[in-house]
Amino acid sequence: MESVALGIYISVPFCRTKCTFCNFASGVVGKAVYARYVDRVCDALWRAPAIAAEVGGEFERAADSVYLGGGTPTVLEPEQLRRLFAAVDEAFDVAPGAEITVECAPGTLTPAVIENLQRCGVNRVSLGVQSFVDQEAASVGRLHSRAIVLEELARLRAAGISNISIDLIAGLPHQTEASWRYSLQETLATGVPHASVYMLEVDEDSRLGRELIAGGTKYHAHFVPDDDATAEFYLQACETLSGGGVEQYEISNFARAGMESRHNLKYWTRQPYLGFGVDAHSMLRVSSPGVDAVRFATADELDAFLAGRPLTRTEVLPEAAREEELFLGLRLNRGVEVEVPEFALLHEAGLLEQRHGRVQLTARGRLLSNEVFQRFLSQPRVAS
Numbered sequence: 009m010e011s012v013a014l015g016i017y018i019s020v021p022f023c024r025t026k027c028t029f030c031n032f033a034s035g036v037v038g039k040a041v042y043a044r045y046v047d048r049v050c051d052a053l054w055r056a057p058a059i060a061a062e063v064g065g066e067f068e069r070a071a072d073s074v075y076l077g078g079g080t081p082t083v084l085e086p087e088q089l090r091r092l093f094a095a096v097d098e099a100f101d102v103a104p105g106a107e108i109t110v111e112c113a114p115g116t117l118t119p120a121v122i123e124n125l126q127r128c129g130v131n132r133v134s135l136g137v138q139s140f141v142d143q144e145a146a147s148v149g150r151l152h153s154r155a156i157v158l159e160e161l162a163r164l165r166a167a168g169i170s171n172i173s174i175d176l177i178a179g180l181p182h183q184t185e186a187s188w189r190y191s192l193q194e195t196l197a198t199g200v201p202h203a204s205v206y207m208l209e210v211d212e213d214s215r216l217g218r219e220l221i222a223g224g225t226k227y228h229a230h231f232v233p234d235d236d237a238t239a240e241f242y243l244q245a246c247e248t249l250s251g252g253g254v255e256q257y258e259i260s261n262f263a264r265a266g267m268e269s270r271h272n273l274k275y276w277t278r279q280p281y282l283g284f285g286v287d288a289h290s291m292l293r294v295s296s297p298g299v300d301a302v303r304f305a306t307a308d309e310l311d312a313f314l315a316g317r318p319l320t321r322t323e324v325l326p327e328a329a330r331e332e333e334l335f336l337g338l339r340l341n342r343g344v345e346v347e348v349p350e351f352a353l354l355h356e357a358g359l360l361e362q363r364h365g366r367v368q369l370t371a372r373g374r375l376l377s378n379e380v381f382q383r384f385l386s387q388p389r390v391a392s
Contacts, residue, residue: 012293013072013103015274016096018049019285020081021310024113024151037310039085044314045285046088050095052284060282063321065292065302068280071100073107073271080113080136086124093128107132107171107270114152117160122167132171133164134204139180139187140194147181154194161198171267172200178245179208179238188241189248196252201267204260205245207238239375246371259339259374276336278329286313291324300329335381343368354383 022037022045052059060067074096081089096102109132110125117133125133139145140154164172174195178188195203246256254262258276261269274281278301283290287308294302301324307317324332337344343366354360359373359380373380 011068011070012279013070014068014100015073015075015271015279015281016071016100016102017271017281017283017288018074018076018081018092018096019078019283019288019306020045020076020084021079021286022083023078023080024083024116041310041314042084042088045310046084046091048314048316049285050091053092053095053099056099056282059319060292063292063302063304063319064294064296064299064323065290065304066280066295067292069099069101070103071096071106072103073274074102074109075271076110077134078111080116081110082112082116082121082125086120089124090128109134109173109269109271111136114157114160117163119163122163122169125169126167131169132173133169134173134175135160136175137195138175138177139183140191141183141187144180144182144187144191158198161200171202173202173204173269174198174200175204175206176245177206177208178241183237183241185237185240185244188244192245192248196249196254201254201264202269203249203254203262205242205249205262206260207242242375243371246374257341259369259377276339278332278336286310294323298325300324300326338367338369338381339377341368342366354380359383 022042057067074093076092084092102108108128108130110128110130111134113136135157137145137152137157140157142153145152161172164170176191176195245262249262250256254264256262257268258272261272263269271281273279278291280292280301281290282292283306286306289303289305291301291303294300302321303324304319304321306319307313307315334344334346343363345365346367354373355362358370359376361368361370369377369380
């Protein structure tokens with residue numbers, strides 16, 4: 009079996025503040041925890057071959073993407089961030105042209121932080137802007153303004169880091185069609201090569217979610233657009249960004265030509281990757297007959313992770329692997345090569361279309377992608 013370079017993901021679950029809609033495995037903790045956390049992640053990096061053997065996966069030292077997500081990795085002390093990257097370099101053979109991404113919150117990119125990112129070899133930054141309208145960003149607990157975002161974009165570029173992605177959220181409190189158009193136009197005006205657009209999903213266990221359920225007004229809950237408006241915002245983003253040369257290539261992701269996220273494409277094309285830290289997921293190939301791959305994950309709570317809770321492990325059998333290829337491949341605009349006997353029903357519903365022998369989601373299908381995947385997987389199918 010031909011070896012494929014790994015993607016390395018490191019979770020840093022710490023934030024300056026927690027957004028009101030967030031229910032991720034991240035939060036605000038005392039800095040004393042940072043050192044313990046970095047120690048444990050570094051130890052796991054060094055033990056990567058043993059971890060792969062433990063779960064029955066094939067270990068590969070070569071890596072061509074590294075991604076630090078969160079949380080906000082840049083809340084770590086500079087020396088702690090350098091320790092993580094040093095451990096990656098010790099444990100893996102990172103390719104010279106590897107894509108090395110760090111997620112950053114606007115308002116944290118001081119000249120010293122950017123200098124440290126350079127020292128760590130970072131060549132790509134994912135910036136959690138969410139909105140260029142100050143009122144909207146503030147309403148969910150973000151601490152930055154439009155002016156800060158523009159200042160930090162200029163600072164990153166001056167430091168030679170021009171591969172930048174901007175995250176936007178459709179459906180924030182106070183958002184209107186006009187304000188959303190403004191955020192999209194500002195995104196294009198910055199000239200960034202990549203953008204991610206997510207429709208607000210309010211978890212019932214988040215502060216905003218609990219307030220919405222209660223029908224209250226805290227956290228600006230009464231200003232959250234309804235689902236229909238949010239869906240329209242998403243369709244507007246697809247049209248506006250693509251019209252500005254930032255083409256959609258995945259349900260939530262848009263890029264200028266050749267600037268797609270190489271790391272995230274590993275997930276959608278089922279290439280092997282290893283995750284480290286809280287709530288980090290991995291997939292490795294398996295040489296055992298009758299098994300395609302093994303997926304495993306760390307504890308999804310900080311205390312449990314620090315206490316050394318064992319990994320959870322799931323074997324991916326060939327039939328499950330084919331299903332994964334289907335629904336992960338459908339996330340991509342290029343679609344999948346597949347024949348579906350009852351494809352006409354989904355086509356008539358305006359959810360799927362077939363072009364050049366490939367099945368793809370329509371714009372409406374991307375809005376209802378979870379429903380499409382469920383219905384699509386229930387149909388008989390034959391790989392072409």
